Amino acid sequence: MNRTKLNGGTSAATPSTEPNDLSVAIRVGQEMLRLYGTVDSGDIFDYAQAHGGLSEALRILLRALAAEPARCPAAHPDDPTPCRGPAVVTVLDATNAGADGCEHHGARLLASLDGGRVYSLLDAPGGAAIRVFKAADGIRPFPWVDSPRTRDDQLSRAEARARGERP
Incomplete structure (x- = not known):
């Protein structure tokens, strides 16, 4: 996450009282x-x-310490999994708000959205958006949450389709 510190109009030479x-x-x-x-x-x-x-x-x-690998914007803060490759897709929600992400986090984000869509970035390898779309079909929403899943909105789209509860 990028953070911007505002210095309240004082000169740049003034030491910051904010903790680093x-x-x-x-x-x-x-x-x-x-x-x-x-x-x-x-x-x-x-x-x-x-x-x-x-x-x-x-x-x-x-x-x-700048020792943690950077994560793509599509990675949810509570998702402990690392990125698997560079950002190659943009995932948009129903209101067109979006985030770029690696295939792994793009699929996890898409699985957690209702009405989400995925598009390949211009320099993405061929088929990236399709791979993310197909992977998301089998991923439960918010897969890092460890709790019983019984309702159809808690299941992957593939699981819900198999139960006949969701298209």
Whole structure:
């Protein structure tokens, strides 16, 4: 995510009082370690919560150190999967808002939209949009969410079609 810091009209030589990304990452890491450094070994919820908190703290730290691989704009912030290649498609929602993405995140985004469409970027390899469209058909919406899926709007389009509930 690109962040722009506005300096409130002061000269560029004036030191910023805002914390930098590294100091924020350190504070978040320290807080996560304080909260989740030790967990009750008998409580699986504690382990899951600790893992999520510490993973996010590590992700923030890596981003601050410019050591985390860049992710395409189509990657949802909660999606932990890395990009698989360069941005090759644009995925548009029903209101024509869109994001460029790799085939992997493009398919995951398209699967999570109602009325979404996909188009290849000009320099994309042939068939990129078709591959994304076909892949999205078999992906459940918001696939990084780990919860029971029973309603048709929680299933992939292919699963819903097989049940006869969605075209």
